[in-house]
Amino acid sequence: MIKVTLKDGKVLEFEGPVKAEEVVKKIGMGLYKAAMAVKIDGEVFDLMTEIKNDCSIEVLTFDDEDGRWTLRHTASHILAQAVKRLYPKVKLAIGPAIDTGFYYDFDADFSITPEMLETIEKEMEKIIKEDLSLERFELPRIEAIKFMEDLGESYKVELIKDLPEDAVISFYKQGEFTDLCAGPHVLSTGRVKAVKLLSVAGAYWRGDEKNKMLQRVYGTAFTKKSELEDYLKMLEEAKKRDHRKLGKELDLFSIHEEGPGFPFFHPKGMVVRNMLEDFWRKEHTRRGYKEIKTPIILNEALWHQSGHWDHYKENMYFTKIDEMDYAIKPMNCPGGILVYKNSMHSYRELPLRMGELGLVHRHEISGALHGLMRVRCFTQDDAHIFMTPAQIKDEVLGVINLTDYVYKLFGFEYHVELSTRPENSMGSDEDWEHATNSLREALEAAKLDYKVNEGDGAFYGPKIDFHLKDCIGRTWQCGTIQLDFQMPERFDLNYIGEDGEKHRPVMVHRTIFGSIERFIGILIEQYAGAFPTWLSPVQVKILPVTDRANEYAKQLEAKLKDMEIRVELDLRNEKIGYKIREAQLEKTPYMIILGDKEVEAGNVSVRSRKEGDLGSMEFDAFIEKIKEEIDKKISNI
C-alpha cells in the first residue's frame, strides 16, 4: 500500500506502484489537464514518473514557476525536433527554458533567418498537433556517448563526457526525436498549446568567446493562445517605455555617431540629473559623508600602483601629456586614495566616508553599448569609506540601508547578488575569505535574500550588487558595495590607532545609483517617462485659452518661478486642446488653464496628467498641493 499525501493534507492510497499522472487524475481530471509536472517530496518530476514509496505530492501547473519551465522546456525540444526535420544536418547544442520562454542553440553551416523562423514555427505546430508522447529513458555512460556519436551530435557527446561520474544520464524521446535531457517534461507535445519563435541571435558554445558561435533561437510558449497574445501585447507595450525611445521623444538626451556610448544630456535631462544629484548630496551629508572631486586624467604610474594596469587595462583609455603617459580614469578609487593619503588620519576620524560624483570612462566593446544603460562614460555616485576592520559590518549595513531607502523611494523592486573572487584578481585567499564573509554577515544582518555569483567580484575585492529591472525585465546592476583590503595595502594607507601605532584601514567602494546615466535610464522606464513631480523637467505648464489671459499667465509664471517651481508658459496662438495635448504628451504633471473665467475670478483651472481636469481652485491651494508633492517626493505615476 502506497500513501500519497496531497498539498491540502489529504491522503490517497494505492495498491502498488503508480504513475504520478494516475495520482493527478484521481485528484481531478481538470487538474490533470492543467498539470505540467509534479513535485514529489519537494523535487520536480515528470508526470510519467512511477511512485513506488509513500510520499507527499504537489501538482504543478502553468501557474507554478516549475510547471511553466517544464512546459517551455518541452517547447524547446519541439523546436529542436522541427529544426532537425527541416535541416537534418544541423547539430544540437543546448536548449533550456528561461524566465520568459526558452531557447535552443544550433550549429548550422547556414544562417537561420527570421523568415526561416516562420517555417520552423509551422513545423512546430505540426509536432504539437501530432501530440507525441514523451518517454524518458536512461543509458549507461558508454552507451549514451555511443548513442549521440551515432547521431553525429558532437556537442551532446561533449556534454555527456563532462557529466560527473555518478550522474544519471537521461534521454527524452518524442516521436522520431530524442534529446539528452535531465527533464522534467510534460506528457506530450500537444500540451504546448501556443508557441512563438521570437528571435535568432549568436551565442558562444558554453558561453565562452573562444568557442564557436552558435545560432540561438529564442521563443516562448503558453498553455493558451490568449496568454501568448497577451504576452506579445505586453511586450509591445513595454517597448513603448524604452528609455531610448522616450529619451528622444521627451528630449532628455541623445547619443551621436560622433561619440558612440558617450551620451549628451539635454536641458530637460539635466534637470532630472541635477535633481537626483541634489537629493543624493542631501542624503549623504545627512549620513556623515564628505564630498570630493578628483581629476579625470591622472598619471599612468598611479594605475600601475593600483593594480588597474594589470587587471583593467583593456577597459581603459590612455593619453599623453608632454610625452608623459596618462590614463583617463575608469574608477574613482585611486583619486580618492590620494586625497586620503594627503594627510594623517586618527582612528577617531574613522569611519571616513568620502563621496564623489565622478565621471569615469571605460572602453566597453561596441556590441555591449545600450542607450544610457551601458555607455563608455558615466558618472558614478561613488564613495569610499575608510575604516577599521571592526567597523566593516556596521558600515556595510549602513550602505545597504541607504540603498534600500533610495530604491524604495522610487518604488523599485531589486535583487541582490554577492559576487566572489574572480580568476584575475589580487590579494591573499585569507583576505578574500575575510572580506567575503564580512559581506555575507552584513547581508544576513540586513535580512536580505541574495544570490551568490561565483567569480564575479572586482579584481580587488568581493562585492554586493543591487540589480534593477528595465521595461522588458532585463536586469542591470546599479548599486554596489565592494570590500577592499588590497588598495590600502598597495597605497600603504594607514591611520594612527589608540595605541599610537600605525594601522591599515579597510576600504569600501560603494555606489547607490551605480551610474547616474544608467539610473536615469531605469527611472525613465520605471515611470514610462512620467517622472514624479519632484523630478519632472517641467512641473507646471501654464496654458492661456486666449491672449486675453496672457498677462495673468505671466504673473502666475513669475510667482511659480519665485517658488522654484519649474514652469513653462505656452503663449502660442493655438487652441487650448492642442496645448493640452502637447503638455500631456510631454508628460507634464500639472497644467494650469487660464481663460476669461479664471482672469475674472483670480483663480486657476488645474489639469493633472494623471487625473485630467481637476476643476478650478485658488492659486494658493494649487501651490500647497504641488509643494507637498514635491517636498514629499510623491511618486504619482
Add this chain to the structure above:
RNA sequence: GCCGGCUUAGCUCAAUCGGUAGAGCAACUGACUUGUAAUCAGUAGGUUAUUGGUUCGAUUCCGAUAGCCGGCUCCA
C-alpha cells in the same frame, strides 16, 4: 569584439519588376481669439548613413566601412 538584422526629410514611415524619392507630424509664413488630447491654408526641407562595384540607369542588386537594434561575451 562575435552572430544576425536594420539605416530614406528634425521625427514616424511610404516608394511596384532596377527607371535619379513621397506622406503625416514638427519647422517657417499667414489667417483664425479659441475652454480641457490635434483650426485652416501656404512655404521650405533629401548627394536615400558613407564608400566601392554591377548596370544605359541603383533607395532598390553585390562588397567594404560606420552607427543602431536583438543576443553572446563583458560590466556601473
